[in-house]
Amino acid sequence: MARNITSRETDYSQWYLDVIKAAELADYAPVRGCMVVRPNGYALWENIQQQFDRRFKETGHVNAYFPLLIPNSFLEKEAKHVEGFAPECAVVTHAGGEELEEPLVVRPTSETVIGHMYSKWVQSWRDLPILINQWCNVMRWEKRPRLFLRTSEFLWQEGHTAHATSEEAMEETLKMLEVYRETMVDELALPVIPGEKSEGERFPGADNTYTCETMMSDKKALQAGTSHFLGQNFAKAFDIKFQSMAGTLEHAWTTSWGVSTRLIGAIIMTHSDNDGLILPPRVAPVQTVILPISPDEATLQEKLLPDAREMAATLCKVLGMQRAQVDTQFHMRPGDRFFFHLQRGVPLRLELGERERAEGVVRYVRRDTGERGDIARDAVVEKIPMLLEEIQKELLRRATEFRVANTVSVSSMDEFKDVLENCGGFLKAYFAGSREDEKTIKDATGATVRCFPLGDETRGTCFYTGKKDARLAIFAKAY
Numbered sequence: 001m002a003r004n005i006t007s008r009e010t011d012y013s014q015w016y017l018d019v020i021k022a023a024e025l026a027d028y029a030p031v032r033g034c035m036v037v038r039p040n041g042y043a044l045w046e047n048i049q050q051q052f053d054r055r056f057k058e059t060g061h062v063n064a065y066f067p068l069l070i071p072n073s074f075l076e077k078e079a080k081h082v083e084g085f086a087p088e089c090a091v092v093t094h095a096g097g098e099e100l101e102e103p104l105v106v107r108p109t110s111e112t113v114i115g116h117m118y119s120k121w122v123q124s125w126r127d128l129p130i131l132i133n134q135w136c137n138v139m140r141w142e143k144r145p146r147l148f149l150r151t152s153e154f155l156w157q158e159g160h161t162a163h164a165t166s167e168e169a170m171e172e173t174l175k176m177l178e179v180y181r182e183t184m185v186d187e188l189a190l191p192v193i194p195g196e197k198s199e200g201e202r203f204p205g206a207d208n209t210y211t212c213e214t215m216m217s218d219k220k221a222l223q224a225g226t227s228h229f230l231g232q233n234f235a236k237a238f239d240i241k242f243q244s245m246a247g248t249l250e251h252a253w254t255t256s257w258g259v260s261t262r263l264i265g266a267i268i269m270t271h272s273d274n275d276g277l278i279l280p281p282r283v284a285p286v287q288t289v290i291l292p293i294s295p296d297e298a299t300l301q302e303k304l305l306p307d308a309r310e311m312a313a314t315l316c317k318v319l320g321m322q323r324a325q326v327d328t329q330f331h332m333r334p335g336d337r338f339f340f341h342l343q344r345g346v347p348l349r350l351e352l353g354e355r356e357r358a359e360g361v362v363r364y365v366r367r368d369t370g371e372r373g374d375i376a377r378d379a380v381v382e383k384i385p386m387l388l389e390e391i392q393k394e395l396l397r398r399a400t401e402f403r404v405a406n407t408v409s410v411s412s413m414d415e416f417k418d419v420l421e422n423c424g425g426f427l428k429a430y431f432a433g434s435r436e437d438e439k440t441i442k443d444a445t446g447a448t449v450r451c452f453p454l455g456d457e458t459r460g461t462c463f464y465t466g467k468k469d470a471r472l473a474i475f476a477k478a479y
Contacts, residue, residue, distance in 0.1 A: 007274045012218045022343040023277040033145040033152030043285035051187045061131040069104040074112035077237040084204025088140035106139040114160045115238035133159040148265035156260030162252040169253035176257040177210045177227040189280040189395040195451025200438035207231035213450045215403040216269035219424040221450045221476035227257035277345030281388040288324045293353045430460035432470035447475045
């Protein structure tokens with residue numbers, strides 16, 4: 001069964017697609033650029049969603065839902081916004097057998113329609129802050145689609161908040177960036193770097209964009225999530241005004257922030273190997289699978305299967321509903337059953353045969369390292385959660401070490417090109433160039449400014465312009 005996955009070394013892009021297919025995460029839809037998220041992939045997305053949603057609510061946000069269709073005139077109200085998204089928009093011109101008076105845009109993002117609604121809801125400083133999130137789909141017509149990473153339609157969340165002061169809005173922007181960072185590191189085992197985007201990479205219509213950047217196993221960067229300080233740009237465009245405590249009429253300060261099903265692609269390309277998918281236990285749809293194994297049908301049905309089901313029921317109470325399952329694919333050879341779950345990324349496999357039953361143990365096999373050993377049956381409830389936590393930490397450790405090992409500091413354009421061509425990875429360099437300089441560097445090398453890392457206040461000489469007092473930046477080729 002391993003033959004259906006191309007090795008990373010042979011063809012990384014095909015390996016990625018093969019892993020998705022073998023793990024039954026997604027498939028191509030009839031419309032070019034769109035995907036069908038299969039049950040295994042959607043269960044993974046639900047677990048990711050729950051981890052973020054819990055934190056959103058803990059920080060005071062509530063969920064709502066806004067329309068899929070947006071009047072075209074809304075996008076035109078904010079100049080930079082329409083310029084940034086117009087090439088990606090899908091537009092509805094006919095409905096009900098008639099041509100519409102005004103075209104409707106299938107939402108690429110919802111700042112405009114939400115800004116319109118906030119202008120109706122906000123009258124006084126007492127109405128602020130508004131802290132709303134929505135889970136939905138969006139559409140951006142993608143010219144070079146790739147499952148999960150870039151599809152014309154994808155699932156995501158988008159938070160939209162309105163505040164009385166600039167300081168409150170900036171605090172919100174950075175707070176949500178930290179929520180992203182914490183969730184990605186702790187739950188998805190993605191060692192992201194939080195930072196500020198450059199002018200050339202900023203969200204259209206934002207004053208500042210902040211990002212979580214992470215390195216894939218081919219050393220390319222992936223933008224895992226972004227948080228935007230929108231200033232008063234959208235508030236002025238959509239007339240979001242309020243009476244302040246002093247009695248003056250003021251424009252609100254707004255933010256937006258989002259993560260998407262792209263995170264599934266990040267998990268695949270950070271953790272998986274040539275055998276298939278590897279998943280962090282905290283978001284894996286199935287954390288532990290138990291395989292009863294015996295050539296004797298009576299022993300299998302009358303002894304091993306009941307024992308396995310009892311063990312799974314006990315573990316489910318500890319791990320959560322449906323997080324421990326019993327494999328009953330008895331029509332398959334044991335080796336094929338093992339590999340079925342290996343390719344789907346199940347973190348821990350438990351094997352229960354006649355020997356194990358007689359000795360009062362169960363054999364475990366870790367997906368991340370292949371390590372195997374025996375656990376006493378009466379210690380399963382204690383040991384399995386410990387093993388899963390070890391796997392979670394090991395995946396984060398490996399990914400962090402890989403990123404560190406493939407991050408190089410450079411101080412000149414010649415060195416920049418040499419390292420990028422011969423090594424790849426993240427390039428750390430002081431940079432004080434313009435938007436035009438960013439474009440020139442990208443055209444020449446394919447690399448972009450991924451971010452200016454937060455918390456690094458050092459200054460140096462710009463590797464490209466020679467200007468002093470430049471900020472430390474991370475460059476990389478990216479998805």
